[in-house]
Amino acid sequence: MPTISSEEIERALDAWGAQLVQKMSARDDEQWAIVGIVSHGDVLARRLVQKIEKAGHKALYGAIDITLYRDDLDLRGKRPALRSSHLPFSTDDLTLVLVDDVLSTGRTARAALEVLWEYGRPARVEFHCLTDRGGRQLPIHPDYVAFDLSASQTDKVQVRLNEIDGAEDITY
């Protein structure tokens, strides 16, 4: 199975952070928040916020668990575990960057949008992801993809991040 190393992930995050900083400089009248989808998107969002702050800009950090908004709760015999959300601000008038590790069907992104609207009315939302493995079932188009794996026809992308998994790589 092909693997993307931790060094490559780190370089990709640098480029990702730089691109965000560039966007923020161009739109410095907007208040930005980087919101990750638990359980890997939140780790990526935190790292991106650190990079943004290092570059002298400011962005709020948030994490959301979308489990209770899934569209397949009834189709599973077992209820998935819940994790804590952390969004200690209203999303009113913010520019939100939603961050996830793997984009595929788009169902998670749909649920995440529903969550964000329950915390207020954001001015604008972008969707950024670490990997895109294709297989979209909804009209969801990412604004930024670090690793586009959609051509690899893979049905399984595994992202490991140090903070959660004690190791870091992407296999697909």
Added chain:
Amino acid sequence: MNPRKDLITIGALSDEDIRTILESTSAMKDIFTKSVKKVPALKGKSVLTLFYEPSTRTRSSFEVAAHRLSADVTTFTVSTSSVVKGESVHDTIDTLMSMKMDYIIVRHKNSGIPAVIARHCKAAVINAGDGSHAHPSQAFLDAFTIKEKYGEVAGKRVVIIGDILHSRVARSTSTILRRLGAEVAYMGPGPLVPPQQHTGIARFTNWDQIFEWKPDVIYLLRVQNERIDTPFFPAADYHQAFGVTEERLKRIDDLNMSIMHPGPVNRGVEICDAAMEYRNCLINNQVENGIAARMSILYHLTPQTQCHD
């Protein structure tokens, strides 16, 4: 947690079930901070509250919990005078089956009724208190409140004070706390506290023993009015003998103990006015956590009404 239809007792749950429900309770509490205090998890599901015994707090707590999960709630009030016989319960079950409810929350003065309903219904049945048997949702909110205050339940000492013998709260709460590694002791009027050899739980007879044991939590049970002035409960003496008096409150404060109570409280009987304002009085936390714990319970149970084949 493996699919489970009903919640009747704590004893029937696995360690994993208990852990999962407690962990999700914390995530449910996050919902209260949103501007929309609701999630769509149980959208389109119907919840029935079936209370054969009066209750305001538990029922409204379940109703708020169901609403916050976007379920539709129907209140089925059973007058205490018209039905309490076994046959009537079976008739009620037939009615409920026809109403195609997904969740049924039952309180009954007789132990075992929720289990009977659970066996005959496809709906998920939650025991909201049956006789002196069990009150598992109270146990979850109590365990969560202690976990929230101290970070963990394991290793904490909790003394439960009052009429232990007739208390479903004492039974369920002590069961869950011990499963989670807490030490539990009982204290109350002699005839109303089961002996240690029956329960494995230490039995104190007075406050001096409690202060010597140094529990983290003083858990007061409600003195049930119908038992007041029987030979077991001389009303005037209860406060002096077993209640949190102002004098005892000072020691509780010095020792930094918490006070809990399932409500509603009888001021001047099990607790003095000042204790309600005490900095470590967790009674209001219990009410708030009750909603989150019941949301977690509703979420994790899986009715058999959702068949797609």
